[in-house]
Amino acid sequence: MKSLLSIFNRGLLKENPVFILMLGLCSVLAVSVSVVNAIGMTLAYSFVLICSELTISSCRKWIPKSLRVPIFILTIASFVTILGLVMKAYFPDLDKALGIFIPLIVVNCIIIGRVEAFAYRKSVIESLFDSLGMSAGYGIAIIAIAVVREILGNGTLFDIPLFGAHFQPALILILPPGAFLVIGLEIALVNAILKKTEAKRGTSK
Amino acid sequence: MKEILRLSMVLAIVGCLAGLALSSVYSLTRQQILFQEEQAIFSAQKALFPEAEEFRPLEIESLVLGSVRIDSAYEALDADKTVKGLLINARTPGYGGMIVFVVGFDLEKQLRGVQVTSQSETPGLGANVSKKSFLDQFINKSIEDPFEVKNDVKAITASTITTKAIVQGIRSSIEWLQSNDMGGTS
Amino acid sequence: MNDLQQLGQILLQSIFAQNLVFIRFLALCSFVGLTADFNSAVGMSWAVTFVTVLASAVSYVVYHFLLVPFNLEYLQTITFILTIAVFVQLVEIYLKKAIPSLHRMMGIYLPLIASNCMILAVALLNVTEKYNLLEATVFSLGASIGYALALIIMAGIRERLRYAKVPELMKGYPLIFIASAFIAIAFMGLQGLGR
Secondary structure: OHHHHHHHHHHHHHOOOOOOOOOOHHHHHHHOOOHHHHHHHHHHHHHHHHHHHHHHHHOHHHOOHHHHHHHHHHHHHHHHHHHHHHHHHHOHHHHHHHHHHOHHHHHOHHHHHHHHHHHOOOOHHHHHHHHHHHHHHHHHHHHHHHHHHHHHHHOEEOOEEOOOOOOOOOHHHHOHHHHHHHHHHHHHHHHHHHHHHHHHHHHHO | OHHHHHHHHHHHHHHHHHHHHHHHHHHHHHHHHHHHHHHHHHHHHHHHOOOOOEEEEOOOOOEEEOOEEEEEEEEEEOOOOOEEEEEEEEEEEOOOOEEEEEEEEEOOOEEEEEEEEEOOOOOOOHHHHHOHHHHHHHOOOEOOOOOOEOOOEOOOOOOHHHHHHHHHHHHHHHHHHHHOOOOOOO | OOHHHHHHHHHHHHHHHOOOOOOOOOOHHHHHHOOOOHHHHHHHHHHHHHHHHHHHHHHHHHHHHHHHHHOOHHHHHHHHHHHHHHHHHHHHHHHHHHOHHHHHHHHHHHHHHOOOHHHHHHHHHHHHOOOOHHHHHHHHHHHHHHHHHHHHHHHHHHHHHOOOOOOHHHOOHHHHHHHHHHHHHHHHHOOOOOO
8 A cells, every 4th residue: 555655646746747747738837827727627637647547557468569659549539539528518618718738638748658657567556546646746736836827817716806806916927928937936946845855854864 | 460460450449449439428428519519609699688589590601701700690589489689690800819709789770789709818908808898888889880999989908909809890790781681670 | 801811810820929839838848858959959840840731731631531521520639649640650761761861850859749739739720720721731830930939949048048147946947937938928029910
């Protein structure tokens, strides 16, 4: 059980797909304009990652090595298409808000990378924890950015105005440059935190 | 040779499984998706004609007037199936993309109003084109007004391009209406 | 607005006002990963342009002659990605045999392109924006030029930054993103271009 938890934690912090591995940035920057959308994107992304890892992991014995990349792509793309159809049918507003970034989940480097490096080689249970960890890591990152952008850039949180009618939000934050600014600063922050914890671990040894 | 055969078999099986899964999900969700698409237009049109029970589509070809594209037109029918007015769905190029909107016309040469269904204008500036505070000015406006920004139409603060776009869209819709001989009482 | 004006507008908008990297947030992985060296930026730009323009034309044909007639539009994501992946493979093999000089210039970047979200995005946008074949080609050309512009600007900036005094925390990625923020502001200023 301990090793399973450590697999989960890896995806969350040490190998956080967005802040550490620098993968899947496109959706993170584009969808982080509102926290609601960020949560929706996380759920969509998690669905595809978890289903893909579980499917590939449970079938890994039958997948010939030379065919693995096309099969990975087929599997991931199928889940993305299923997700897209279900969203258009039951969550059309979210579908419109996330737009092109739902089909783009297919080429999200994290998913293909995880499936190749992990799901294809490890057991189903381990893959489950890995996909959960990576999804949580992605979620934390995109929501962390969205919180800053929405509160300071729009004056709202979950579309609820926070500051009253006379608050003039920093509009730049919900525009493209704001996305780059916030993620740049947050990565610097993460680096600072990592450095501090490493220093502590160094001195306490 | 045997290897290639085996590989092709595996690929074919995976392809079939994927195809099966996808087509089942598709057939299960198709009706709901169509319903959602109709709802999107329906709710905007209902906002302009709350008394309408049905919106009957008119057989028109989507056409382009200048930079504005007219997508579709509907008649608003109330519970007794009497025509209460006409709606035009159109799109006009705004600052950050196409602004998709609906214009409602009643039978007395007046606008019922305008609803914006989709836009990607600058938040806080051009995006206010969807707000009531801007769109209310079009309620009960006569179609014979000049529709000039600043004099006749109040512009959105610091967003002349967006304002001009939507006004052009409304003007083209009126133009289409009149050229199709529906500008007066029907 | 006649056709030529329409095409010009699509081209200018996709390079500047709706730049795929700075405004639409696409192809960011390669943008961050391949701009450390000026030559890789140029090589990747060539590869991306080549594949994007051709792949979008191929995807267009596949969509309109294979998917639409059979009411299979919902398969567009899966078809496009498979088409692009196969296309990239074929291009690599062909270039190696037929035009080795070109292969030397951009060959190593071709496998990286399969997971470049911009190419799939362009194929999908051609469908949502309802472009015809000519408009789609112009759009993909503009997108690629915008991408090349982004990569080259960033590579140039990174080269300069190597000699600048940077606070420890900001070294590397944070600074790249903040620099991108300013470039994005500049591109946003060009939004009126192409009206």
